[in-house]
Amino acid sequence: MNTQNIMIKLTIRSATQLLSILLSLTLFSLSSISQAAPEKLVVCADKGYWYPFVFTEGYEAKGLYIDMLNDAADRLDMKVSIRPMDWKKCLRKARAGKVDGIIGVSYKDKRAEYxxxxxxxxxxxxxxxxxTQVEYVVVNNASSPYVFDGNVTTLPQPVRVPRGYSVADDLKNEGISDVNTKSKGDHGTLLRLISEKNGSVVTLATVAKHFEQHRLFKGKIKTQKRAYKSKSYFMAFSKKRPTDEASRNEIWDALTAVRTDSVLMETYMAKY
Structure with a gap:
């Protein structure tokens, strides 16, 4: 084999090796991009009335959690789309990976699977x-002599909770046998309470306060002074549309920075 042929073969081999390296780097780069935080975060939120945290106004998601997420997204130069929908549908969308996550969801082992x-x-x-930390309270008919002393098993039953809400499982786990989840939202649970004239409703303290002044419920319901429990609520991400751990932490940190800014939070709360 002459020198010229040897040089040609070496050149071809070098070019092949270089091409292989470039291809590997390209694939690695694409993989890194796919795992990075999305340029646009698509999340769903409960369209029910969870004032002031999440509620729907003119088919648009509103509330404190919406303000917080929008502010956090601005800090990260990220676009965000928030879609209000029925709560169980929101959970299904997250499970299937059709949204990036959920804004305003409490922890539950079953939910942590997805x-x-x-x-x-x-x-x-x-x-x-x-x-935020959210406080739950017990609501009864205004004429009921019942006083909640912290013993959950004494709650007048049925205990009504909107469909799909994790507090229903909390009540069952604490010994309540008749937990009614037939209504889609708090408005429905309270209507059942006053129309059927029995049992209890468990809802957010802020929601109870609002409905006490509503024309349909004013003078007909009372909120127990002692709270049932408080729970942390989160921005949670779908495992079917995963972002890397660093990016999730970046978003959670930005949300925490918003929550711990007392002046900013007071500005937001003043709207509600």
Whole structure:
């Protein structure tokens, strides 16, 4: 074999090796991009009335959690699309990976099978990376002599909770045999309470306060002074449309920065 042929073969081999390296780098780069935080975050939110945290106004998601997420997205130069929908549909969309996540969801083992939560969501009552801490209360008919003393098993039954809400499982686990989840939202649970004239409703303290002044319920319901429990609520991510851990933490940190800015939060709350 002459020198010229040897040089040609070496050149071809070098070019092949270079092409292989470039292809590997390209694939690695594409893989990294696919795992990065999305340029546009698509999340769903409960369209029910969870004032002031999440509610729907003119087919648009509104509320404190919406303000917080929009602010956090601005800090990260990220676009966000928030879609209000029926709660169970929102959970299904996240399970199927049709949205990037859910804004305003509490921790539940079953949900953790398809949602990514902050590391302390299960173990801490007040998670460091929560959106807010939400207080639940018991509501009864105004004429009821019942007084809640903290013993959940004494609650007048049925205990009504909107369909798909995790607090229903909490009540069952604490010994309540008749938990009614026939209504889609708090408005429905309260209508059943006053029309059927029995049982209880468990809802957010802020929601109870609002409906006490509503024309349909004013003078007909009363909120127990002692709270039932409080829970941390989160921005959680779908495991079917995963972002890398660093990007999730970046978003949770931005949300925490918003929550811990007392001046900013007071500005938001003043709207509601």
């Amino acid at each position: 949602l990514e939560y902050p590391a302390d969501a299960k173990t801490k009552k007040f998670s460091d990376l929560r959106l």
